[in-house]
Amino acid sequence: MSLADATEGVGMEVDQGLTGVTTPGILAAYTTALLLFPASYQVGEFFAQMHLPTISGYLVTGVLCGPHGLGVLSKDAADQLWLADDLCLAAISIAAGSQLMWSEVRTNLKTVSILGAGVLCFTWTACLMAMFVIAEHVDFLKHLSEGAHISASVMSATVMVARSPASAIAVMRELDAKGPFSTVVLTVAILIDVVVIVVFSLSVEYAHSVHGGSDFNVLMSSLVPILHLLLALVLGACLGQIMMEILTRGRMFSPEARAVAILGLAGSWYYVVQDVVHSEPLLTCVVAGVWATNRAHYKLDDKTSHLSPTATPSASSKGDAETGSNPSSPCGTESVVAAPLSSKHKLSNIIGLSLPWINVAFFTLGGAALDLDALSKTMTVSIFLFCSRLLALFTGASVGSYLAGWPSNLVRVCWMSFVTQAGVSLGLAKEVADTFPDWGDSLCNLLVSVIVLNQLVGPPLFKLALIQAGEANPAKLKSKNSGVIPGFTESEMDQKS
Numbered sequence: 001m002s003l004a005d006a007t008e009g010v011g012m013e014v015d016q017g018l019t020g021v022t023t024p025g026i027l028a029a030y031t032t033a034l035l036l037f038p039a040s041y042q043v044g045e046f047f048a049q050m051h052l053p054t055i056s057g058y059l060v061t062g063v064l065c066g067p068h069g070l071g072v073l074s075k076d077a078a079d080q081l082w083l084a085d086d087l088c089l090a091a092i093s094i095a096a097g098s099q100l101m102w103s104e105v106r107t108n109l110k111t112v113s114i115l116g117a118g119v120l121c122f123t124w125t126a127c128l129m130a131m132f133v134i135a136e137h138v139d140f141l142k143h144l145s146e147g148a149h150i151s152a153s154v155m156s157a158t159v160m161v162a163r164s165p166a167s168a169i170a171v172m173r174e175l176d177a178k179g180p181f182s183t184v185v186l187t188v189a190i191l192i193d194v195v196v197i198v199v200f201s202l203s204v205e206y207a208h209s210v211h212g213g214s215d216f217n218v219l220m221s222s223l224v225p226i227l228h229l230l231l232a233l234v235l236g237a238c239l240g241q242i243m244m245e246i247l248t249r250g251r252m253f254s255p256e257a258r259a260v261a262i263l264g265l266a267g268s269w270y271y272v273v274q275d276v277v278h279s280e281p282l283l284t285c286v287v288a289g290v291w292a293t294n295r296a297h298y299k300l301d302d303k304t305s306h307l308s309p310t311a312t313p314s315a316s317s318k319g320d321a322e323t324g325s326n327p328s329s330p331c332g333t334e335s336v337v338a339a340p341l342s343s344k345h346k347l348s349n350i351i352g353l354s355l356p357w358i359n360v361a362f363f364t365l366g367g368a369a370l371d372l373d374a375l376s377k378t379m380t381v382s383i384f385l386f387c388s389r390l391l392a393l394f395t396g397a398s399v400g401s402y403l404a405g406w407p408s409n410l411v412r413v414c415w416m417s418f419v420t421q422a423g424v425s426l427g428l429a430k431e432v433a434d435t436f437p438d439w440g441d442s443l444c445n446l447l448v449s450v451i452v453l454n455q456l457v458g459p460p461l462f463k464l465a466l467i468q469a470g471e472a473n474p475a476k477l478k479s480k481n482s483g484v485i486p487g488f489t490e491s492e493m494d495q496k497s
Contacts, residue, residue, distance in 0.1 A: 029080035032073055033365075036065055037357070040364040048174070053459035055170045055363045062367020073368050081365055083267070088362035089166075090270035090285050091263055094243075095355055096165035096190050097289020098347045099183075108184050111404045116188045118400025119393065119418055120161060120195065126392030128157035130385055138381060140442035151207035152443060158203050159429055159447050160389050162196045163189035164422035164458065165286075170359045171462050173352070179471035181410060185417040190286060193424050197280055198229055200428050204435060232273070232280040236287025239269050243292040247347060259353045282424060293347050366422060366455070375449040382449035389450070393418050409468065416465035420458025421451045 040061035047057030067075035105112065131153040135141045141152055168186050171177070243262055250258050266285060273281040375382065397415035406414065426448065433444035466472045 025076060026080050029073075029077035030084070032077055033081055033084065033361070036061070036073060037360050037364060039065075041357075041360050044360065053171050053463050054174055055167060055359060056456065056459050058360055058363035059367040059370075059455060062364040063370055063372065064367075065364075066368030066370070068370065068372045069368075078365065078368050083271075084361055085365055086270050086274070086281075087263065087267035088358050088365070089282060090266040091351060091354065091358045092166040092169065092362060093282050093285030094262070094266055094289040094292075094347075095169055095351045096186070097286040097291075098293045098351060099169065099186055100190060100290045100293070102290075102294050104183055105187060108180070108187065111184055111406075112187050112191065114404045115184065115397065115400035115414070116191055118396040118403070119188065120192055120396070122396025122399070123389060123392045123418075124157050124161050126388055126395075127160040127385065128153050130388035131156040134381055134384065138442075138446070140439045144439070148207075151203070152439075154203040155200065155207060155432055156385075156443065156447060158196055158200045159425055159432070160385070160421075160450060161192065161199075162421060162425040162428060163192055163418055164420040164425070164455070165189050165193065166359075166362065167420040167422050167455070167459055168417070168462060169355075170363075171459055171466065173355065175463065175466055175471075176473035176475075177466045177471045178473075179469070181469040182466060182471050185414070185465075189418065194283060194286070196424065196428070197283055198226075200431075201228065204431070207436065228279050229283070231277065232283040233287055235269070235273055235277070235279065236284040237291050239266070239284065239288035240291025240295065243288060243347070244295050247292065247350070255350050255353055259350045262350060263354060282427070289347070363422075366426070369426070370452050371445060371448065375452055378446050378449045381446060382453060385446075385450045386453045389454070390415075390419065413465040413468045416461035419454055419461050421454040425451045425454075 040058050043061045044054035044057035047060075048054050062073075063069055065072035067073065067078060132149060135144075135149040135153060141149060144152075165186060168189055172182055172186070242265060246258055246261055246265075250261070253261075266288070269288075270281045270285060273279050273284045394415040397418060398411055401411045401414040429444045429447040429451065432447070433440040436443075463472075
């Protein structure tokens, strides 16, 4: 019997006023989660001592304690926690958007475009071909038509292209990683997810036309996702404007109070966009983070004698301000430092007050949702797709970074930054199951199996990439036993930290 079942008696009767809320057990579910999260945090700290990402510890805890493991958190209890999951996704998406400064995107536009195109095109094409090859050998697809194989392959490839900015931000914060490499790969990951959301909408429309026997009209089928995109941009800008006002006008309140206000607003906005407006809540929150960060930045510049980015010979040092690069950086730009009072730090710091526990909740619940039985049943096919995706990432990222003029040491590790998948991928896979009940559940289980492998392998690889790129703060990597990590002398660590 799970802990949630044992505490069922403390559940309260709740009217079904919100989607997904059932009667008894809500309080029991949240009680179980609140007891589980501190334990998950401790497991993450243990992983950190082993020089592994803390989010890997959270995932493992979720898998072990979830409904497919020890059953501490039952499936019914996990389903009741949808509100917490939405709040986590909203906060993480805003945090991802807050990392995008238009000045940095413009500075690195060529690099971001080339690298993003390489990763996107190679990964999508390779995953499409791999899925189409195995479609005839998968039980739930082999009886369908060739057109159905194509539509399923297109949707699967699109899901496998999606990244995990949430995981990237969690690893970067854990290592206190700063620099042009981490800035570029995070920007590429966020922009690719935006593209994925639009392409997935198109692929679903195409699949509907194939299974419904109607002709696929590109113009008409593109209209719905484009309208959703425009609506998400408008709603995101509105949310961002409100957050900007909280940032700039709410200085009389403590950072904690502003964090609570922003998180409460973001969670409510996420629910409205997803369940009332039926638009794209992840994209909305990313746009809100971008809007609030950049608008507040320019507003602050106007109030501080128009402070502007200036060249400085010390920008390449690790301890400099927000963004620094030099001619040897992967972006190939001159040294640039944003205004010293940039509110990017204000938004990211305010969100960052709660982000550690947001990550604990999000990745623990994500681990609890992973179906190990489905993974075992599709292991062979999942490993094939997983390896195909890794090979495509290696090729696309290597080609893109080479064409962008990156040094050879970064070309070798760039692909490691794009392995992880999480929120967007899982959300799209679930949408496949909801949209195509005949075979969507089976395809969803297959995609989730691939996502599980990527999520378990991706964070350690990204951590290694940041270390190899020299953008991880060595002080964050010190072993509690020796105080020195491989590859750094003690003097080098003290100098970098």
